[in-house]
Amino acid sequence: MTPIRMNLFQRIMRLWDRVHPYNAAQALLIRGDADTARYAQAWHDTLKAMGLGRLRVDGHQFSHAAIADAAPMKLVSVLRRDTPFEQYISTEMNRRFIPADTESYDYCPFRPFLLPLGDRHYTGVIYHHWAADSSSIRMLLREWFYRVHEPPRRRRTPVALARDGYWRLLGPAAGGWGLSEGILSTMRQVTRFGNARRIETPGEDYSVRCLVRTLPEGMIDMLRQTTRAMRITLHDLFLAAAAEACHRHGVTPAAPGRQELALGTVVDIRPFSRVDLREVFGLFLGFTTNVLRPAELENWPALLRTIAAQDAWHKRCHSAQVSMLRMGAAVAESLVLAPRTWLHFYLRHMPLTAGISNVNLSKTWAAEYHPRLVMEYLRFTPAGPTLPVIFTPSSLGSQAHVALTYRVGLVDEPRARRLAGAFVNRLAQVAGR
Numbered sequence: 435m436t437p438i439r440m441n442l443f444q445r446i447m448r449l450w451d452r453v454h455p456y457n458a459a460q461a462l463l464i465r466g467d468a469d470t471a472r473y474a475q476a477w478h479d480t481l482k483a484m485g486l487g488r489l490r491v492d493g494h495q496f497s498h499a500a501i502a503d504a505a506p507m508k509l510v511s512v513l514r515r516d517t518p519f520e521q522y523i524s525t526e527m528n529r530r531f532i533p534a535d536t537e538s539y540d541y542c543p544f545r546p547f548l549l550p551l552g553d554r555h556y557t558g559v560i561y562h563h564w565a566a567d568s569s570s571i572r573m574l575l576r577e578w579f580y581r582v583h584e585p586p587r588r589r590r591t592p593v594a595l596a597r598d599g600y601w602r603l604l605g606p607a608a609g610g611w612g613l614s615e616g617i618l619s620t621m622r623q624v625t626r627f628g629n630a631r632r633i634e635t636p637g638e639d640y641s642v643r644c645l646v647r648t649l650p651e652g653m654i655d656m657l658r659q660t661t662r663a664m665r666i667t668l669h670d671l672f673l674a675a676a677a678e679a680c681h682r683h684g685v686t687p688a689a690p691g692r693q694e695l696a697l698g699t700v701v702d703i704r705p706f707s708r709v710d711l712r713e714v715f716g717l718f719l720g721f722t723t724n725v726l727r728p729a730e731l732e733n734w735p736a737l738l739r740t741i742a743a744q745d746a747w748h749k750r751c752h753s754a755q756v757s758m759l760r761m762g763a764a765v766a767e768s769l770v771l772a773p774r775t776w777l778h779f780y781l782r783h784m785p786l787t788a789g790i791s792n793v794n795l796s797k798t799w800a801a802e803y804h805p806r807l808v809m810e811y812l813r814f815t816p817a818g819p820t821l822p823v824i825f826t827p828s829s830l831g832s833q834a835h836v837a838l839t840y841r842v843g844l845v846d847e848p849r850a851r852r853l854a855g856a857f858v859n860r861l862a863q864v865a866g867r
Contacts, residue, residue, distance in 0.1 A: 437495040440564070441599045442761035443719050445494060445768075447564035452773045453819045454640035455530045459523050460571050461547075461558025462579070462800070463810035468548055468555035469582070474510045476581035477546050484577060485592030486715070489565060492538045496565075498595060498715075501542065511547040519549060519556060523814055524643040526560040527839070544574070554809060563816055567717040568793060569702060574715075576799045583807065596716025598709075600758045603718075608708040611752040619751045620759045624783070626725040630696040631686035632785030633822065636778070639843030640819045646812060646837050647854045649861065654834035656865040666742040668829075669792050671864060673697060673724060673745070674737045676790050676825045679856035681731040685822050685844050686787045688728060696725045696784075700791040700815070701754035720754035723786070734860075760784075777819055789824040791815045796831055804831045817841050823853060 440448065450456045478501065481487035487501025501509075513522060526547075532539050543562035549555060557578070561571055573593070580588040606613045661668050677697055680686070686695065703720040704711040711718060722745070730740045748754065768776045793813060795801065800808050808830070814837050815826045822844045826837040836857060840850045 436597075437492070437497045438595065438597050439599065440494045440496065441596075441717065442758055442765055443600075444564045444717055445765050446761055447717075448494075449768050449773055449776065450818045450820070451562075451564065452534045453777055455528055456563050456816050456818055457527045457529070457531070457560055458563040458568075458571075458816055459526065459558060459560045459812075459814040460568070460575060461519075461523075461556050461812045461814075462575065462808055463554060463556055463812070464579075464583075465554055465807050465809055467553065468550040468557070470510075470512050470548055470550070472582055473548050473557060473578075474512075477510050477578055480574070480577045480581055480588075481544075483589055483592070484574070484715070485595075486574070487542055487544075488540060489543050490540045500592075509546065511545065513547060513549045515550055515552070517549055520644055520646060522547070522549070523560075527644060527814065527816060528641050529560075531562045546578070558812075564717065566715065567702070567719050568791070568813060569704060569712075570715045570717070572795075572798055572800075573713065579799075579803075579808075583803075593715045594713060596711070596714050596718065600718075600755075600761075603707045603709060603711070604703055604720075604755045604758065609706055609752060609755045611756060615751070616756040616759055619753065619756055623723055623725075623753075624760075626694075626723075627696060627784055629692055629694045630725060630785045631688055631692045631694065631787060632781065633686055633844065636781055636819075637843045639841070641842050642817050642839050643842055643847070643850070644814050644837055644839050645850060645854060646835055647858050648810075649834040649836070649858065652832045653861065653865045654829045655832050657861060660864055664738070666738060667745065668794070669699070669790075670738065670742045670745055671861070672792050672825070672827050673699065673790055674734070674741045675857045675860040676788055677724070677726055677731060677737060677741070678734065678860055679853045680787045680823070683849055683852040683856055684787050685849070686785070693728050694725050695731060695787050696723055698723050698786045698789040698821070700789060701757075702793075703754050706752070706755055720757040722748045722753045722757065723784075781820060784820075786821055789815075789817070789821045790827070791824065792827045794829050796829060800830060805833070810835065812837060815839055823850070825857060 481501040485500045488499040543565040545560040699722045701720045704718045730736045811830045813828045817824045817839045823840040838854045
């Protein structure tokens, strides 16, 4: 099979991974007792049918191969019923898939698990994030789910692989944005970081922990109605709640000359491609950034207006697609700097207080089975070495969760709980309106 070149974001993720494991996770809470043997066989069959399971990597090139025949029960980790779910996810987020400095290797980038809980069970996967984005993992979990619960709907052909890079699929010619305008908007955003708060002593402990907060049933519906009436997006609201929480409880306090607070948003850029990528397995993510002044952070209506205005500007300027220019510059810098030196350079020139990755799952395959069979859908995003915390809201039907991933070397557990609590409390206040 012809090797595939890593795209820009994959190369950056691999650089982060050399400093600390850059793993992510997704999990379903499913109604009913777990048939562990059936799940294990279904996982094995899913990988074979999709042509996945093994990655052969050599430098910045890789190729997929279907998993070889093996004992299915050895492929899925079946956990004890008393295993604390958040603790398990946290441990796996910190566990390496491959040695940090390995350039050539052959391995499986997925660690599926099953947690039986009697009348319900968690099933999910820890994954090496550079190999797949959230959309790809939803596809993988869909096929695993079908083989257990609705076999006639299972996929019988190998999955299409992402072979084209960002520039060809989302660059100026394909994405409808001008290169000169993209460069100008990039420079404009970069200059905004000059007054942004940052962590002066980032430390060398990059391990992370995760916690989950569940919103009351139906709150997400009320928030959707409220944001529509306010003519803002639900993401605007989530981003404002995260900014306010970090302003009050975060680890980047204002200092002379550094008064503003910067946050990053992870964006699925598949919908902006010139070709349909909905069923293509790979990684297509971009990012946008919001920078907020002290007066806005102390005034909730002003904070909402500012974020909504900035996000509207991001859409007009194709900022998520244009972010490939900053990724390209970061990759170029990595060619002349050692990984940790590059990381510290990155932290100085793009200081972010937090990140957010928001997904509405109500238009995905899982919605068809919710709440009859799929009770919950959870996602966990890596904070990586560049963020103190990242908020991961996920909504499905009338239910929503927010997962918080935080660096334990910067954020202790009480502070993490305050951050998550402030985020949820603000949403509750808005829903109460």
